[in-house]
Amino acid sequence: MISSIAELISDRIGTMPAGERRAAQTLIANYPLIGLKTVAEFSAAAGVSSPTILRFVARLGFQNYPEFQSALQDELAAQLQSPASRTLNPSSPGGGAVSPMLEATLDNMRETFRHLSDKQLADIVAKLADRRGKTFLIGGRFTDPLARYMAAHLAIIQPNVFHLAGQESIWRDRLIDMGKRDVLIIFDIRRYQDSLVRFAETAHQRGVQIVLFTDQWLSPIARFARHVIAGRTAVPSAWDSSAALFVVAETLIGAVTRQLEADGAKRIRELESLR
Amino acid sequence: MISSIAELISDRIGTMPAGERRAAQTLIANYPLIGLKTVAEFSAAAGVSSPTILRFVARLGFQNYPEFQSALQDELAAQLQSPASRTLNPSSPGGGAVSPMLEATLDNMRETFRHLSDKQLADIVAKLADRRGKTFLIGGRFTDPLARYMAAHLAIIQPNVFHLAGQESIWRDRLIDMGKRDVLIIFDIRRYQDSLVRFAETAHQRGVQIVLFTDQWLSPIARFARHVIAGRTAVPSAWDSSAALFVVAETLIGAVTRQLEADGAKRIRELESLR
DNA sequence: CAAAATACGTAACATACGATACAGCGCTCC
DNA sequence: GGAGCGCTGTATCGTATGTTACGTATTTTG
Incomplete structure (x- = not known):
C-alpha cells in the first residue's frame, strides 16, 4: 500500500523518462519543500522545463499542480501533528534489513565516541597540527581507502603528508624517511594484516609516533602505538563496518583544520587566497 | 531575539486590530500550513477578508504575501532538516567541538536514510547483484576513497569489478569497455568535478547505467544517472562530510552480498571454502 | 453626542502562475 | 538505414492569485 507521495515516486520512478526522473530525484533529495514552491522554481532546481514538471505530477496521478501541492501539504500536516513518526520511508520489516544496518551503525558511532575522551582526541590533534615532522598514512585491505581519505584532506592543509600505497616493498623503503618527529597513522581492523604489523614495528623502532585506528x-x-582509536565495527552484515572509524577520521580532520586556523598558519591563509 | 515567525506573531499580536488578530490566531492554530495556502483559503479559514490577511502579513514586516510564504518555507526547511543542532557556533577551537560534529553526522545519516526508500535501494541492489555486465567505480577528489572502499568489497563477491584510478585520460580510455549491460558507480559531491561530469556524460551516451552518490x-x-543517492554532508567543520554516503555504501555492500548468497552464487560458496 | 479616525470588506485590476499546443530531436524497432 | 514513436523544450494562452482603491461600518475622542 502506498501512503506517502515519496513512496509513490520511488514506486514509479523506474517507469519515468529521464527528464521526469530528474524531477523526481530533486524532489526526493529536498523533500518535500521543492514541491511547495512554484513550478518555475521546481523546474529550475531540477534543471528541466516547466512542462516536464507538470507531466511529472500528472504521471503521479494528480489532476493539476495545485492538487499535488495540497497533497504534499496534507502529508506535512500529518507529520507535524505527530513529531514522533517522522519516518518518511516505512522500512519493510521483512527483506529490507536497511534500518537495522543503520541503527547498528549509529550505535557503533555513539559507542565509539563514548570510549573516546576529548583529551585523547585533543592530544592527537595537537600532535598532527604541531608539525615539524612528516605525516604518513597507511591502511589495510579494506581500510586503506580511509587512509587515503584522511590523507587527501590533511595534505591540503599542511605539507609533508604522504599516503603509502602500492606493494609492501614500496612502503618499506619509505621507512628510511621516517624518524622521531614523524607520525604514522595506521588503519588496521580484523583480520589484522601481518605486513602492517611488521611495518608498524619497524617504524616504532625508528621512533615514529604511531596513531592507530583499529x-x-x-x-x-x-x-607499538602512541595513540589508539578503537572503533566499533559490528553490524548485521557479512562485513565489518568501518563507518565509526571514518567518522573519527573526519572529526580529526576537522579539528586539525580548526587548530591550524586558530594558529594562524600561513598555509591556511595562502590557501584561502588561492580559492 | 526573534527567530521564528510564530514568535514574531505572538510578540505583536497585542497591537493588532480584531480582524488581523483572528488571522494571527488561526495561523498559530494551524502553524504553519495555513500560511502556505492561498490568501483566499487563509482568509476563509480565519473568517476574514483577503485584504485583512494581506494587512496582517504587512504588519509582520513582509513586503508581500509570497515573501511571507517563502519565510515560512525556509523555517520549515530548517525544522525538517534536523530537529537538533543546526545552529552551532563553529568557533570553539581545538578538540573541544567533538560532540557537535558527531551529532551532526548522526543527523545526516538519519536524514539521508529518511530520504532513501527501501525500494530504491532494492533496485540498486538488484542491478548490482544480477550482473551479466561489469561494474566500474570512480570518485572525485575527496570521494574516490569511497569508490575504492566499495570496489574492494564488491570485487571479492563478484567478478568484473573495476575501480577507475589515476588520471582522467586513463579512465577515459576504459570507456571502450563499457556498454549497456554495465554499471558505473560515481561519487561526486561539491564542488562537482567537470572531469567526472564529462566522463559520466560519455558513459551515459554509451548506454551505461549510472548510480550516483552525491x-x-x-x-x-x-x-545522466539511473539511480541517485543524495546524502547529507553538512557538518560543523571546514569540510563537508562523506560519512552518510559511506554508510549508504556499506549498506549496499552488505545487501548485495546477502542477495548473492540468497541466489546461491557459486562464487560465494567457493569463497567460503577458500577461507 | 457628534465628529474624526481607524478598521474592514467589496470590487476592480494587474501580474505571475499553471496549463497547453506545437515543433524539434533522439531513440527504438522494423 | 528508414519510419515511427515518444520525450522534451519553446512559446502562447487563460486564469487564478495577490494587490490596491474606495466606500461603509465601527470605534474612539473631545
Whole structure:
C-alpha cells in the first residue's frame, strides 16, 4: 500500500523518462519543500522545463499542480501533528534489513565516541597540527581507502603528508624517511594484516609516533602505538563496518583544520587566497 | 531575539486590530500550513477578508504575501532538516567541538536514510547483484576513497569489478569497455568535478547505467544517472562530510552480498571454502 | 453626542502562475 | 538505414492569485 507521495515516486520512478526522473530525484533529495514552491522554481532546481514538471505530477496521478501541492501539504500536516513518526520511508520489516544496518551503525558511532575522551582526541590533534615532522598514512585491505581519505584532506592543509600505497616493498623503503618527529597513522581492523604489523614495528623502532585506528579487539599494532582509536565495527552484515572509524577520521580532520586556523598558519591563509 | 515567525506573531499580536488578530490566531492554530495556502483559503479559514490577511502579513514586516510564504518555507526547511543542532557556533577551537560534529553526522545519516526508500535501494541492489555486465567505480577528489572502499568489497563477491584510478585520460580510455549491460558507480559531491561530469556524460551516451552518490544539491551528473543517492554532508567543520554516503555504501555492500548468497552464487560458496 | 479616525470588506485590476499546443530531436524497432 | 514513436523544450494562452482603491461600518475622542 502506498501512503506517502515519496513512496509513490520511488514506486514509479523506474517507469519515468529521464527528464521526469530528474524531477523526481530533486524532489526526493529536498523533500518535500521543492514541491511547495512554484513550478518555475521546481523546474529550475531540477534543471528541466516547466512542462516536464507538470507531466511529472500528472504521471503521479494528480489532476493539476495545485492538487499535488495540497497533497504534499496534507502529508506535512500529518507529520507535524505527530513529531514522533517522522519516518518518511516505512522500512519493510521483512527483506529490507536497511534500518537495522543503520541503527547498528549509529550505535557503533555513539559507542565509539563514548570510549573516546576529548583529551585523547585533543592530544592527537595537537600532535598532527604541531608539525615539524612528516605525516604518513597507511591502511589495510579494506581500510586503506580511509587512509587515503584522511590523507587527501590533511595534505591540503599542511605539507609533508604522504599516503603509502602500492606493494609492501614500496612502503618499506619509505621507512628510511621516517624518524622521531614523524607520525604514522595506521588503519588496521580484523583480520589484522601481518605486513602492517611488521611495518608498524619497524617504524616504532625508528621512533615514529604511531596513531592507530583499529576495532574494539585491538590490532597487535596497539602494542607499538602512541595513540589508539578503537572503533566499533559490528553490524548485521557479512562485513565489518568501518563507518565509526571514518567518522573519527573526519572529526580529526576537522579539528586539525580548526587548530591550524586558530594558529594562524600561513598555509591556511595562502590557501584561502588561492580559492 | 526573534527567530521564528510564530514568535514574531505572538510578540505583536497585542497591537493588532480584531480582524488581523483572528488571522494571527488561526495561523498559530494551524502553524504553519495555513500560511502556505492561498490568501483566499487563509482568509476563509480565519473568517476574514483577503485584504485583512494581506494587512496582517504587512504588519509582520513582509513586503508581500509570497515573501511571507517563502519565510515560512525556509523555517520549515530548517525544522525538517534536523530537529537538533543546526545552529552551532563553529568557533570553539581545538578538540573541544567533538560532540557537535558527531551529532551532526548522526543527523545526516538519519536524514539521508529518511530520504532513501527501501525500494530504491532494492533496485540498486538488484542491478548490482544480477550482473551479466561489469561494474566500474570512480570518485572525485575527496570521494574516490569511497569508490575504492566499495570496489574492494564488491570485487571479492563478484567478478568484473573495476575501480577507475589515476588520471582522467586513463579512465577515459576504459570507456571502450563499457556498454549497456554495465554499471558505473560515481561519487561526486561539491564542488562537482567537470572531469567526472564529462566522463559520466560519455558513459551515459554509451548506454551505461549510472548510480550516483552525491550531496543533497545533486551533482549535474544526476541528469545522466539511473539511480541517485543524495546524502547529507553538512557538518560543523571546514569540510563537508562523506560519512552518510559511506554508510549508504556499506549498506549496499552488505545487501548485495546477502542477495548473492540468497541466489546461491557459486562464487560465494567457493569463497567460503577458500577461507 | 457628534465628529474624526481607524478598521474592514467589496470590487476592480494587474501580474505571475499553471496549463497547453506545437515543433524539434533522439531513440527504438522494423 | 528508414519510419515511427515518444520525450522534451519553446512559446502562447487563460486564469487564478495577490494587490490596491474606495466606500461603509465601527470605534474612539473631545
